[in-house]
Amino acid sequence: MNRTPFSPAQAFRLAPLAAAALALASLSVQAYAAAASDASATDSAQPSSVLPAVSVKAARDTLPGDLAPAYAGGQVASGASIGVLGKQKMLDVPFSVTSYTSKLIQDQQAQTIADVVANDPAVRTALGYGNFSQTFIIRGFQVYSDDVGLDGFYGLTPRQMVDTGAIERVDIFKGASAFVNGASPGGSGVGGTINVQTKVADDKPVTRVTVEGSASGELGTHVDVGRRFGDNDQFGIRVNQTVVGGSTAVQNQDNHSQQTAVSLDYRGDKLRLYADFLYQKNNITGGRPGVFVTGDEMPSTPSASYNYAQPWTYSKQEDTVGMLRGEYDFAPNWTAYAGIGSRHTTELGEYSTIDYDAGSASAYRMGDALKENAISAQVGVRGKFDLGPVSNQVNAGWQINRIAEYAAYDWSYGAGTFATSLNNTPSVAYPAATYGAGSYANPGLTTSILMRSFVVSDTLGFFQNRLLFTIGARHQDILENGYGYGTEVQNAAYNESATTPIFGVVYKLQPNLSIYANRAESLVEGGVAPSGTANVGQVMSPFRAKQYEAGIKYDANHYGAALAIYQIKQQVAYTNATTNIYETDGVQQHRGVEFSMYGEPVRGLRLIGGVSYINAKLVDTDDASEEGNRPIGVPAWTFNANLEYDVPQVNGLTLMGRAIWTSSQYLDTANTQKIPSWTRFDVGARYKTQILKHDTSFNVMVTNLTNRSYWSSALGGYLTQAEPRTAWFSVTTDF
Template sequence: MKSATRSRAFPATSTMRPSTLAALLLFAMSQSAMAQGSDGAQAADQPHEASLPAVSVTASQDTLQHLRDDVSSGALGSRTQLETPFSTTIVTGEELADRQANKLGDVFAQDASVSDNSNPYNAWASYITVRGMQLDWQNGFKLDGQPYNGYGITMPYEQLESVELLKGLSGFMYGFGAPGGVVNYVTKKPPATEKQIASVDVGYRSTSVWTEHLDLGGRVGPDSVVGYRFNATHEEGKTYNDGNVRRDSFSLAADARLTRDLTATFGALYQERHASGITTAISTARYTGTSLPATLSGGSSTLQTPDQHLNTNLQIYTAGLHYNLSPDWTLSATYSFSKSTRYRNEGTWYLLDQAGDYDDYRFEGKEGHQLNTFRVMAEGLVKTGPLRHQLVFGADYQKQTTDYGANSFYAQLGTGNLYQPNVNRYDSSGFYTYRAADVTQKALFASDTIALTERWSVLGGLRYTNYEQHGYGLDGSTSSTYTQNGVLTPTVALMYKLTPGTTLYASYVESLEAGNVVGDTYANAGQLLKPLRSKQYEVGVKSQNARWSATAALFRIERGAQYANSDNVFVEDGESIFQGAEAGADVRLGRDWTVGADLMWIATHYEKGSTNNGNRVAGAPGFVAAAHVNYAVPVVPGLTLGADAKFTGNTSLSPSGDIKVPGYLVMNLGATYTTRIAGHNVGLRAAIDNLTNRRYWEFQYADYIQPGEPRTLSLNARVEF
């Protein structure tokens, strides 16, 4: 239902030359030929099996909001969205391709509960606000249910099967995490049958970014015992703000059916990404005006300097065993290791006045994070008299380490003006890191979903966590320690099946989030803060029907408040309160039209603190509305046209509430076309984002803003073999 809401841009001097693309095509065709050699010429005899599905610009017209699809819920196991008593969203791989997502804000452009704070060309790539709360980049991101640190990471969206969002608190399901929610990226998996997968696609984004992507999958060995799915992507080019980007991404998912009941799995994702001339961060911490300076385009070259850069490396490896103990019980064990590193040279411009004057500060240094996790879990069904129990038991171990730059550079380079080229430069080398902090969680969890009748069910879950965090000095000595054993994070819910496709629910959940290491821009830089506790109350409804689907929820979230005080010390003080409502619906009108809308209203305030009591919480827009429409052109089979729009209301920029980011409306257009050419399935996609080239300020973080991205064009062509 939505066209792409962002576009990648890459230079015309792409290193993926036509010869390289030809090699990829030949490799894909060879895989296709091998498959035909083993199965006979099935592609020619059975073209209906290989044809591309009808594609819509934003959402599958067959499943609407995907409420019958499984969504990962951590310690609750996998259950459909209809069976999950929390607000959730699923964005499928086809929708990601149709939107041509380039950053996290693009992925959830259709969801009014999600506000876009992300930027594909600086360290804010994974920043979004959910229900007015920033996602926790330390604990809020998972890949196939396993955690990794998401700071500065732009994921390879073309290699994903889907992206899932659990809104709100996740304490029982995943352990420590901020109450904004959890994003789970699901990688493409091996096919369940012997059918081979082979496709190549080429994409272009203005101003000049080219992307090449290869997708291969199949099953091999006796009785197709081993399945594999391999994806590779290269993209490179000149970005819309006159910078440059280069990315190489690889992912592999494999499974082995060792016996009828025992399956082993393995997953790996590796990505190296370099972006130069990245967009500068703009801070209003020193701003003296009461309204923001005049807007400018996010594509303006005055917002970057060529010496600024962000180089990231992401590695995630997982291995697991899944055993069907009986028809009703399964056992699983999963281990994962993730490592992310950043080397960034990033400016922070402290705005001074409405004329756009600023003090120019620069940070350069290296940072890194590692996560080791292990989980064992048992899921099963039992009956006690008239009651049916869906039980989950398990244990988690997680250790996260944080490395910060031992010799990072942070200082003022000079001054400048937003509307004039910046002449200040700084670039060095030889930076290294030290172990700054580590966090260890050891947890036991259990839940029971009891079917009281055919319609009524109740869920109860409890996580028991021993938690320990340490901060370290440059010499390796322990500078701070926080330990708490026996931390309990419960969840309870009551569900009622109004019809087989409609669920009413009420739920309560608690959560703790790990203490943050204070950033370099604050007076208490390097301090390790204590964990924060949050509570969430929610009632809602989800309904999936043949021609329409709808969701709605009322929620209240109570969270410990964090902000920079008047002395620029980042403190924990008082509470942030979030109360709101969200609702969305998709409707299929006739044979060719699908329309949808999504709304969120939220009221927020600070309380129980030493300052800011009664003020709106920074980053929480009061109102957001999104709408989308798709039209399958009947006279051109395979052609679908789409349009979408999203309005984000004004947003308080800082806890003091003295400056508001004005509201803005962004509109997009898109089209997809599927056909067969020379016996191959071909898919063509086009999208224009920010159709009117609207200039606007976006909230990025408390006391930080960014200009909205300019009008961009995205094109993509995919061939299946």
């Protein structure tokens, strides 16, 4: 069990094999070009629908700071927004990044970010601790929904889950990210981060209406309107309105959500301004909870759609977000940027936590009221200049995040604990509180987080930018104060800082083939010794995860592929059983290999998929029983294959199939409890036509086709059950 399948040296020897695979795959370029040429010859006598698309794409390419073009099929982009480095081509950066587009969201009827990242072989999703929030696993490490970036800003994303109506791109940065993004306020993101980019007005007017529904009873509408105005189309407005609600595929569980987003922008020769407003409201009743296992016996999963929640459980969240951003080209190749945003959140919920032990289950109620006020700001400059034969791309920036949390809670633990079951759940009357703190009507201040950082970097280009070397550093201050529930008396303080460097190199073997390597770090708040320890209140320095990564990327315009190998070592803090001292001792080590491919390697056949392997273990611990064991909730293998096929016999018809496989995971660090591997199959189809001269698309998407019941994640030491079979239907019309 503790045997290491490969060493770093062995892993790096896989790179030439993968490069050969990529080169072999590139032979399909010729087949694709030949097919395209034949198609052009066949269509030459007919009116072409391709020319307008080419015209729009050319206009986009000339817009400063605009989105990177997508691969064939339009679902995965060839570039992304990469923190302080701004918008970059994938081939030019020494990092592993994937960017999914709004077309993928529309084609797959993705309701939340979790539905989008389900396409990625290196990402998995679970439930948050004690609630219904979505949390993500990248390279085996957790990313809280609170730590998802919004247009490059931390702290502004709606809590618990993010709906997709207003999203243009979902950028997934895989690996240590303290340099490019800074430390996240929630203290997650060691193995990567997620950033979402909001929609802005395009050059082409948009008036799109979608009516959708699920087989279980959910109904919804999405209206997307975008226009540009002015003599040179310098003014833009984009409005998105989404309303979805009804019964989900889980029994006795209802979900109602709405999202309103308004984006205003000004696009001048030198000045670009953006103003965004986002309002999101979610209401879940009867949400199926996670399951804690306190004994050695693992529970079998109930039927896929069975709900073991109590009828009085619910969660309500309401988020209001506003942002102002701007860029100004104050000299040729030099741009200054600045932005500020704020978020106000209110949350109210009643949850039922289930403990499973030796065949029996018990639960108690916990209620919470929460308000959050967040503000985020950044300012910086990017520039390019040459020093002799060496080009330079410099970046310098400063950012600040402040989050104030006001909370109250009560629970029924103890006298209010009740017996329950995962398979024959009794309905229990609302349990009275046995303990509580704070006022639900007016929650008091409980946490204040302030994060400041300054970053500087330079990317040096040699041999006409064939060799790119990036060096830089970010200095981060982390300040957090804790206050007693209901008293607002300070009872905890954290004030530490750290500097995280970056070293990265890219070498272009060919214009469309590059190899890269980086040495990077992630940064999260260090622990504070809890009550009952010999050093109670002692503050740990920030935990620094150190990463070494190397890889190869290939871009054939209509499809791309990438291979990465990496090692991440993250410090672990715990209370020593012998000395009763809370200390930083031990390392969680992840060594992994990732391969991904996306686009249209053969005309009419598109794919998104890949495979990820992680050799994860705990090392240098003082507990001999855990030394070399696998961390909780980290599968060794994950695999995705998403295929789309344009049926040649029926113009406009596309069929889709997807397979997602995840290997087994441990529920405890002793590695005595394990959930089995699982496989999920999804299918879909869409038909595009014209009705009354309006482009119309009919879509269907079925996830978990076989309605398989399984535990999808053990992350956090609790079990998340997978969603049952869910079928979504939609009709989208452009006016």
